[in-house]
Amino acid sequence: MTMTNLTFKAIAAAAVIGTAALTVAPPAEAGRGYRGGHHYRGGGGGDALAAGIIGLGVGAIIGSALTPREVYVTPPPPPRAYYGAASYGGPEPWTPGWYRYCRALHGPYFDANSGYYQGGDGGVYFCR
Structure with a gap:
C-alpha cells in the first residue's frame, strides 16, 4: 500500500505537533508560587517564549507541507489586434453581444472572465 505525498506530510506534521506538545509541558514543582505570604512569579516568561517559538516553527512546517505545488493561471487574452472584429466578422470582443455569441x-x-473556451481537442482557445 502506497501513501500519497500529502498523506505522508499530514502524518509527519501530526508527529511533530505531538512531540512539540510533550516537550513544552513544564514539570510540576512542589512549593513554587508562594513564599512568605506573597505570591511569587518565578521565571515562567521564558517558557511562554519557547512555546511560541516552537509553535511558530511547527506552523511553518505544516504550512509548507500543505501548500499546493502547482497553480493554474488562466492565460491573458491575446492582443487586441489579434481578435479585431474585421478579421473574423463576429461581434466586437468584450461587448454584451460577444458574450451572448460565445x-x-x-x-x-x-469562461466569460477570460474570454477563452475549451475545445473538443482539450485545447484552450479565445472566443472569436
Whole structure:
C-alpha cells in the first residue's frame, strides 16, 4: 500500500505537533508560587517564549507541507489586434453581444472572465 505525498506530510506534521506538545509541558514543582505570604512569579516568561517559538516553527512546517505545488493561471487574452472584429466578422470582443455569441456557441465550456473556451481537442482557445 502506497501513501500519497500529502498523506505522508499530514502524518509527519501530526508527529511533530505531538512531540512539540510533550516537550513544552513544564514539570510540576512542589512549593513554587508562594513564599512568605506573597505570591511569587518565578521565571515562567521564558517558557511562554519557547512555546511560541516552537509553535511558530511547527506552523511553518505544516504550512509548507500543505501548500499546493502547482497553480493554474488562466492565460491573458491575446492582443487586441489579434481578435479585431474585421478579421473574423463576429461581434466586437468584450461587448454584451460577444458574450451572448460565445455562450451560445460554446455553452458551459466558455469562461466569460477570460474570454477563452475549451475545445473538443482539450485545447484552450479565445472566443472569436
